[in-house]
Amino acid sequence: MKRNRVGAIMLRHAYEVRRNFDRITDMVYWPVLDIVVWGFFTVYLSNRAGAGGGIAGFLLGAAILWGMFYAFQRDMAVGFLDELWSRNLINLFSTPLAVSEYLCGLIVVNLFKVAAGALCAALVAWACYAFNIFPRLLDLVPFMIDLMLFGLALGVFTSGLIFRYATRIQGLAWSFAGLLLPVSCVFYPLSALPRPLRAVAWMLPTTHAFEGMRQVLAGGGFAAAHFWWALGLDALYFVLAAMFFRWMFESSRRLGLLVKLE
Amino acid sequence: MLLEVSHLTKRYGEFAAVDDVSFSIAAGEILGLLGPNGAGKTTTIHMLLGLIAPSAGEVRVFGRRFDDHREAILEQMNFSSPYVSFPLRLTVMENLEVFARLYNIAQPRRRIAEMLELFGIQHLARKPIAKLSSGENTRVGLCKAMLNNPRLLLLDEPTAYLDPEIAWQVKQVLLRAQRDMGTTILFTSHNMLEVERMCGRIVFMHRGRVIAAGSPIEITRAILKEERSEPALEEVFLRVVRLEEAGV
Numbered sequence: 001m002k003r004n005r006v007g008a009i010m011l012r013h014a015y016e017v018r019r020n021f022d023r024i025t026d027m028v029y030w031p032v033l034d035i036v037v038w039g040f041f042t043v044y045l046s047n048r049a050g051a052g053g054g055i056a057g058f059l060l061g062a063a064i065l066w067g068m069f070y071a072f073q074r075d076m077a078v079g080f081l082d083e084l085w086s087r088n089l090i091n092l093f094s095t096p097l098a099v100s101e102y103l104c105g106l107i108v109v110n111l112f113k114v115a116a117g118a119l120c121a122a123l124v125a126w127a128c129y130a131f132n133i134f135p136r137l138l139d140l141v142p143f144m145i146d147l148m149l150f151g152l153a154l155g156v157f158t159s160g161l162i163f164r165y166a167t168r169i170q171g172l173a174w175s176f177a178g179l180l181l182p183v184s185c186v187f188y189p190l191s192a193l194p195r196p197l198r199a200v201a202w203m204l205p206t207t208h209a210f211e212g213m214r215q216v217l218a219g220g221g222f223a224a225a226h227f228w229w230a231l232g233l234d235a236l237y238f239v240l241a242a243m244f245f246r247w248m249f250e251s252s253r254r255l256g257l258l259v260k261l262e
Numbered sequence: 263m264l265l266e267v268s269h270l271t272k273r274y275g276e277f278a279a280v281d282d283v284s285f286s287i288a289a290g291e292i293l294g295l296l297g298p299n300g301a302g303k304t305t306t307i308h309m310l311l312g313l314i315a316p317s318a319g320e321v322r323v324f325g326r327r328f329d330d331h332r333e334a335i336l337e338q339m340n341f342s343s344p345y346v347s348f349p350l351r352l353t354v355m356e357n358l359e360v361f362a363r364l365y366n367i368a369q370p371r372r373r374i375a376e377m378l379e380l381f382g383i384q385h386l387a388r389k390p391i392a393k394l395s396s397g398e399n400t401r402v403g404l405c406k407a408m409l410n411n412p413r414l415l416l417l418d419e420p421t422a423y424l425d426p427e428i429a430w431q432v433k434q435v436l437l438r439a440q441r442d443m444g445t446t447i448l449f450t451s452h453n454m455l456e457v458e459r460m461c462g463r464i465v466f467m468h469r470g471r472v473i474a475a476g477s478p479i480e481i482t483r484a485i486l487k488e489e490r491s492e493p494a495l496e497e498v499f500l501r502v503v504r505l506e507e508a509g510v
Contacts, residue, residue, distance in 0.1 A: 008363035012349065015360070019351035019390070086391075087347040091406065094311040095364040096336040253315040256274065259308050 001104065005097050009105025016082060017113065026075070031067040031117040032124050038063040039129040057217045060131040062186045065140070065213055068118045069147040069206065070177045072110055076155020077173035079106040080162050090259055099249060103159075107152060114148070139216040143209040146230035150205040151177075153237040160241070160248035164257065186210050205230035205237070263322075264289045264414060264446045265310070270319035272305055272470075279305045281470040282319070289413075292440055292447040294461035296454075296495070298503045301467040303450045304343075307416050310448070311341055323414060337365065342407035343418035344400040350392035354383070354402050357391060358409065365410035377405040380435055382428070396423035404432060408439065415439070415447045421456060429453075433460060454495035464495075468502055 017023045042056035083089045092102070125131040133140065158172050183197055184206035193201055201207040212226035252258045263286040272280040280302040287293045295303045308314040310321055312332050321328040323335045348357040355374060362370030378384040381401040386394065394402065400423050407415060420436070421429040433456065439445040451457050457464065458478045466474040466481055474484040478493035485498045 002366070004363050004366040008360050011363060012352075012360040015352045015356045016349060019353075019356075082349065086349040088349055090308075090313060090341075090343070090346040091348065091361070091403075092364075093313055094336065094339075094341040095361065096333040097364055098333065250315070253313065256272070256279070256305070256308070256314045259304075259313050 001098070001101055002096075005095075005101040006105045006108070009097070009102050010109050013079060013082075013106060013109040017109075023113075026071065026078070027113045027117045028120050031064070031071065031121040034063050034067050035060065035121045035124045036128070039125060039131075042129060042131075054218060056129070057131055058214055059187060060125045060129060061133060061140075061213055061217050062210060064118055064121050064125065064133060065144060065147060065209065066181075066184075066186045067121055068114050068144060069151045069209075071117055072114045072148050072151030073154040073158070073177050074173055075110040075113060076106060076152065077158040077162060077170075077176075079110070080159045081167070081170055081173060084162065084167060093258065099245075103156065110155075111148070118144075136216055139222045140213060142222070142227045143212045143216075143230070146205050146209040146212075146227065146234060149231070149234035150209075150237060153234065153241040156238070156241040156245045160245035163245070163252045164248040166257070180204060180206060183207070184210060189214065203233065205233040208233070263287065264291075264324060265448070266320075266322040267306075267310070268320045268322075270306065270309060270321065271317045272302075272309060272314060273317040278470045280309065280316075283467070283470070283472050284319075285465045285472065285475060287414075287446055287448060289446055290440060290444045291463065292436075292449060292461050294457040294464040295448060295450045295467065296457060296464055296499070297467035298499070298506065300469070302470040303467055304418055305470075306467070307341070307343075307418050307448070307450065310416060311339075312336070337410070338413045339416065340365075340407040340410055340412035340414075341416045341418075342400075342403040342420055344396065344403060344420070344422045345418070346403070347399065348391045348402065348406075351390055353388050353390050354378070354394070354405075355387040357402065358405060361406045362409055367409060373409060374405070377408055380408070381405055382431060397425065397428060400424055401428070401432070404435075408435075411443060411445075413444075413446060415445055417447060417449050419451055420449070421451065421453060429456070436460070452499075454499055458493050458495050466498070466502070468506070473502070 038059050042059050046056055122133045154176060158176055161169050183201045184204055185201055190198055190201055190211060208226040208230035212223035215223040265287040268284050270280055270283045297303055309316050328335055358374045359370055362374060367373050378387055381404055383401050386398055421432055463477055464481050465472055474481045478495055482490050482493045482498055
């Protein structure tokens with residue numbers, strides 16, 4: 001892996017952020033809007049049911065972390081779609097650029113974008129709804145990493161599908177994470193799910209990350225078991241996603257689709 | 263030989279887009295790859311770049327198997343086609359900076375400025391790609407193709423969309439690159455006069471196969487089956503197309 005080529009991809013997507021208003025909207029607008037909506041909901045809950053600040057914190061914390069996960073997996077896929085929409089894939093892959101270098105550059109840029117969006121959302125939650133995530137950030141960072149790694153696996157999986165089926169399945173970039181939302185226990189604990197779904201939820205890193213987040217925010221300290229479970233599942237899904245991506249990429253090359261993707 | 267293509271084949275099911283194609287290019291040579299639409303020229307170029315996996319056959323560039331040395335080979339190659347584009351919102355300069363980094367070019371801005379001047383588009387440096395005409399976009403592609411001083415340059419219809427004056431300038435740039443830097447060029451075009459003037463040797467393709475190879479005059483004689491003193495590639499081209507229309 002050559003640093004100059006990873007840097008080139010970072011530069012390409014950094015320029016895209018600078019020039020494309022949609023990317024700035026994706027980066028900041030939606031995470032902040034989510035917090036505003038969930039913030040009002042927690043105010044309503046607190047006033048009406050006398051629910052403690054705990055629930056408000058769980059909801060706002062979950063909104064921030066889910067926003068990071070969703071944005072990361074979406075931006076991985078949208079990065080590839082940007083090349084497709086601009087018919088730039090042939091130009092890129094007729095250079096010495098390797099797919100792994102492309103992915104690496106995209107990951108680094110997306111980490112910065114996600115961090116910027118999460119920071120804005122966290123500041124709004126603090127300023128408007130008195131939810132301060134920063135004192136517990138150190139305990140939450142491992143779960144954020146879990147979520148990013150799962151977002152990466154999903155992004156790689158979706159990008160593989162894009163390489164094979166092009167813009168016909170581009171909607172997955174925005175909708176795939178939504179499919180996992182009900183069983184990821186983002187806004188409610190695992191125990192709230194019907195029993196048959198709990199086994200499915202248990203196999204998702206998102207479930208462990210959000211269970212861990214709730215334990216941290218409830219003052220129960222760092223949930224090591226949830227962290228390691230999530231990390232193990234992340235590794236498994238990433239390996240599967242990488243194999244799937246390779247298969248789709250090679251099949252696209254074999255079928256001559258790489259030069260016809262639109 | 264700088265480029266050796268042996269028995270290159272690309273099949274999609276029963277259909278052979280490229281069928282047992284073999285040719286080679288010596289260092290510093292300009293080779294024309296000709297043929298009507300659907301002859302397999304672009305598919306051949308895409309296989310030379312590793313964008314399409316061949317069904318059979320082998321490509322060797324700079325004496326090395328492409329499949330085993332993709333990165334090292336592509337560092338010294340480049341490609342341009344008016345039918346591919348760049349990210350539309352990025353400016354010409356930004357796009358070329360990205361490619362300069364991909365090729366690890368020292369002093370990239372200086373090199374980009376040289377290329378923009380060479381192709382007469384320095385005034386477009388800060389313009390987004392979306393605002394360029396087709397001809398301007400073609401010239402940005404050519405700037406990209408020359409950025410790394412490639413030893414082997416693959417050009418798919420490099421003068422399409424260019425007016426005659428600009429097309430002439432582009433041809434001069436390419437000929438100068440060949441003369442001064444020994445750049446080897448594989449060139450496809452539908453402009454037969456251009457091919458006669460630019461290319462020392464031609465590979466004529468039809469329905470995925472090589473039907474003739476040689477100098478323009480040799481190709482003319484082989485396909486027209488007449489004794490000629492001047493190359494007449496336009497006639498050759500029309501003859502092949504008409505035979506195809508007649509189902510021969």
